[in-house]
Amino acid sequence: MDSKQTQPKCITLRSQIAQLKEPIIIGVAGDSGSGKSTYSNGIRRLLGTDLVSTIEMDGYHKEDREQRRISGRLPLDPEANHLDLLRSHLALLKQAKSIEVPIYNHGTGKFDSPVHLAPSPIVVVEGLHALYPEILPLLDFSIYVDPDHDVKWQWKYERDVKKRGHLAEALTEEMLKREAAYKRWIDFQKTNANVVIKIFPSHLKEFSRHEFTGNLPANCYKVELIVEPGQVSLPSLPLPFDFAAMLEANQPPFMLAAVPCTYWGRKVMIIHIDGVLSQDTIATLEKQIVAYTGIPLEEGLSTQNIPDLQAHEQVSATQFAQLLITWRFLELVNHRLSELMAR
Ligand SMILES: Nc1ncnc2c1ncn2[C@@H]1O[C@H](COP(=O)(O)OP(=O)(O)OP(=O)(O)O)[C@@H](O)[C@H]1O
Numbered sequence: 001m002d003s004k005q006t007q008p009k010c011i012t013l014r015s016q017i018a019q020l021k022e023p024i025i026i027g028v029a030g031d032s033g034s035g036k037s038t039y040s041n042g043i044r045r046l047l048g049t050d051l052v053s054t055i056e057m058d059g060y061h062k063e064d065r066e067q068r069r070i071s072g073r074l075p076l077d078p079e080a081n082h083l084d085l086l087r088s089h090l091a092l093l094k095q096a097k098s099i100e101v102p103i104y105n106h107g108t109g110k111f112d113s114p115v116h117l118a119p120s121p122i123v124v125v126e127g128l129h130a131l132y133p134e135i136l137p138l139l140d141f142s143i144y145v146d147p148d149h150d151v152k153w154q155w156k157y158e159r160d161v162k163k164r165g166h167l168a169e170a171l172t173e174e175m176l177k178r179e180a181a182y183k184r185w186i187d188f189q190k191t192n193a194n195v196v197i198k199i200f201p202s203h204l205k206e207f208s209r210h211e212f213t214g215n216l217p218a219n220c221y222k223v224e225l226i227v228e229p230g231q232v233s234l235p236s237l238p239l240p241f242d243f244a245a246m247l248e249a250n251q252p253p254f255m256l257a258a259v260p261c262t263y264w265g266r267k268v269m270i271i272h273i274d275g276v277l278s279q280d281t282i283a284t285l286e287k288q289i290v291a292y293t294g295i296p297l298e299e300g301l302s303t304q305n306i307p308d309l310q311a312h313e314q315v316s317a318t319q320f321a322q323l324l325i326t327w328r329f330l331e332l333v334n335h336r337l338s339e340l341m342a343r
């Protein structure tokens with residue numbers, strides 16, 4: 001019998017990914033409070049949480065909060081982290097072996113008991129040093145999240161005081177101390193990333209050149225996605241967009257541009273997204289991606305599993321960027337699957 005006849009009728013990308021023997025590892029690096037979890041949640045959501053597991057690198061710190069207070073060391077110092085242990089853990093996962101992941105509890109400032117992690121088809125490693133030279137060779141896809149100084153300050157400050165129990169004065173002092181450490185130990189990792197996500201306050205007012213009368217929500221961001229082009233073309237992904245609505249008064253302002261550039265010696269596309277895209281546009285794009293990956297609809301389209309984003313009413317640039325990053329990642333997955341088929 002023809003082997004094709006024995007295959008199930010609907011082979012989705014997800015069902016193919018689920019068969020992967022060796023996990024695909026995504027590294028997401030960036031400063032503390034830069035939005036790493038927010039962006040990796042986008043990929044998790046569109047592929048389905050059952051296929052993706054996450055390793056928080058904070059568990060690999062050598063010292064807890066009190067020990068750091070005494071030693072004066074910052075977690076940004078690579079020497080203050082067990083990067084070798086992480087590297088050996090990722091190598092074990094690549095061999096389809098389980099690991100015991102160390103856990104840092106930001107609520108208590110102490111380490112919890114390690115958690116058993118069996119290999120899943122996709123593993124996300126998130127942390128300050130996720131694209132360090134020891135780790136990079138084990139990654140299949142790399143993302144660097146790089147918000148503007150003031151945006152990052154606001155996000156981290158609010159989160160650390162409200163959710164991590166830091167005292168305002170001590171936190172300000174530590175955040176100032178972290179600035180030079182960030183430049184020294186963290187920032188350079190962006191030069192190796194497949195995708196760099198830059199985030200700024202909206203620039204749309206400067207575009208008006210006349211008195212700006214638009215309605216921009218508070219905390220409206222401009223995202224610049226610096227994306228290394230992929231090797232295999234994906235199916236086209238049409239952008240649903242109401243052209244007529246653009247000519248109506250009181251439409252929320254937005255901008256979308258794609259500009260070829262060189263970034264740290266590499267050819268990239270820079271996608272600029274600013275303002276508020278319609279929720280219909282985002283939802284239709286999501287539906288297309290979800291139809292492609294094969295995730296059950298109700299899981300793929302829900303934003304309720306992104307608790308941090310719920311608090312922000314306008315996250316269009318972020319959502320749009322999440323979709324584009326996922327699409328670029330799927331290109332890599334496709335490439336990997338076709339390599340495996342050819343073996
Ligand atoms: N795109 C966004 N729009 C609005 N707020 C955001 C966005 N991304 C992140 N934030 C805010 O910044 C905070 C930190 O985000 P997130 O937890 O994703 O950062 P992180 O880099 O994973 O942090 P850490 O490594 O310190 O755990 C969130 O609590 C959220 O309030």
Ligand SMILES: O=C(CO)[C@H](O)[C@H](O)COP(=O)(O)O
Nearest residue numbers: 032033058065075106109164
């Ligand atoms: O740089 C960081 C990464 O998130 C944190 O500051 C580090 O993990 C320590 O956490 P905390 O400040 O809650 O003790």
